[in-house]
Amino acid sequence: MGNRLTQIATRTGDNGTTGLGDNTRVSKNSLRVHAMGEVDELNSHIGVLLCEDVPDDVRQTLVEVQHQLFNLGGELSIPGFELLKPEAVLALDEALATHNERLPRLQEFILPAGSRAAALSHVCRTVARRAERAVVALGNEEAIKDTPRQYLNRLSDLMFVFARVFNRMNGGDDVYWKSERLKQAAD
Template sequence: MVRLDRITTRGGDAGETSLGEGSRVRKDTARIEAIGAVDEANAALGLLRAQIAAAGADAEADAMLARIQNDLFDLGADLCVPGAEATDARTGRTRLRVSDAQSARLEAEIAAMNAALPPLASFVLPGGSLAAAQAHVARAVVRRAERRAVRLAAEETVNPAVIRYLNRLSDHLFVLARRLNRNGAGEALWVPGGARQG
């Protein structure tokens, strides 16, 4: 378990931070950018959960998002230790790694939510209810985290399940936004060239 006695350590004042295995890196490296984008995504999900709670609706969605927030902490821990091996060769200790089982759970939730929604005849404009709009913001932030993880994977070894999870999560949040818009009834659809008409 993690124990944090002090929050301010001054260890990063020179623009460096520690990774999970103890090495020090600059805060603008591709790995730290990826970890930071995942943190932003988790914060966006926290705001979405607060909006769902304020509306007093959809406890099932809140439970899904609570699990996802924990998954994102797992994902951040995975990225924090370079490599993709599940076991530390030096110590023999098991590393926390994201697994495809977590992506499979997202896929099952996507299918269940989507089954209750009307089919789409056009792209959806982000918006509708406050919670649905925040789900779209979270989706866009997750896409940025995915891009940062892909960039990192081009430079260093990354657990491929990390990228698959982030890809699945953005789909999940898109379908969740539709659900939060009264099962699709409160969403606005893209009208190609619509802004030029009239």
């Protein structure tokens, strides 16, 4: 691929519009641009998570996720185009099965806490959910493929599982929610 970003500050967006991959211009407040922004933010949060010490297999999965999120962003930027393939969802399903089977079954709700890597993974999980909502909103207004929504849904699940993996890396555990009602019932 040649040099695509030869000029960063083009000033073409100063009027509140942005260019899509098909050269159309839309409002920066459009549902499509919101969805693209949420996916971009998610990718950035995963980049921050990758600054942490995480297992090599998880690192490889997260780097692949970053590439797939770039594909998703590209797909969102070109109406009617498909870059994110269903195989990407299957890869997340496989990672989910592999990592979840190593974890103890959850008996209680857990807090988005624990180690720094686990907390960052929970942030990625919530941003993935927000990106999913943005893609669903876009899909309610315009025709989009099913794969982007499915990918983000599965990715948020995987980030939850990774948070649990990270909390156990150095002998830790999940941080369990203690409901006041449950506490009162036990007393």
